[in-house]
Amino acid sequence: ICRWVAIPWSRPLEAAVRTLTRSDSIELVMSNDDRLKYDVVAIEQLTLAQMQELDQNTPCLLVVLAEQDAEARWVVTAKP
Numbered sequence: 001i002c003r004w005v006a007i008p009w010s011r012p013l014e015a016a017v018r019t020l021t022r023s024d025s026i027e028l029v030m031s032n033d034d035r036l037k038y039d040v041v042a043i044e045q046l047t048l049a050q051m052q053e054l055d056q057n058t059p060c061l062l063v064v065l066a067e068q069d070a071e072a073r074w075v076v077t078a079k080p
Helices: 011-018 048-053
Strands: 002-008 025-029 035-047 060-066 072-079
Touching (some): 011 060, 011 072, 025 060, 025 072, 035 048, 035 060, 048 072
Parallel strands (some): 002 060
Antiparallel strands (some): 035 072, 060 072
């Protein structure tokens, strides 16, 4: 299952996302206190159509900076 997490865009958050590298990891904390660790594999600007084309049959995490009216959005792709 590929989890999508949308976060409202802000300039400081975009700056933080753009500083991530492939050696970074992201920990997703669920409401039941489960902790899922993912390793960053890509940071890029994608359109909604491009995001939907990504292979969703493998475990992954997409962190999307949701900027209203933007054609392309910053997306962090991470895998467990």
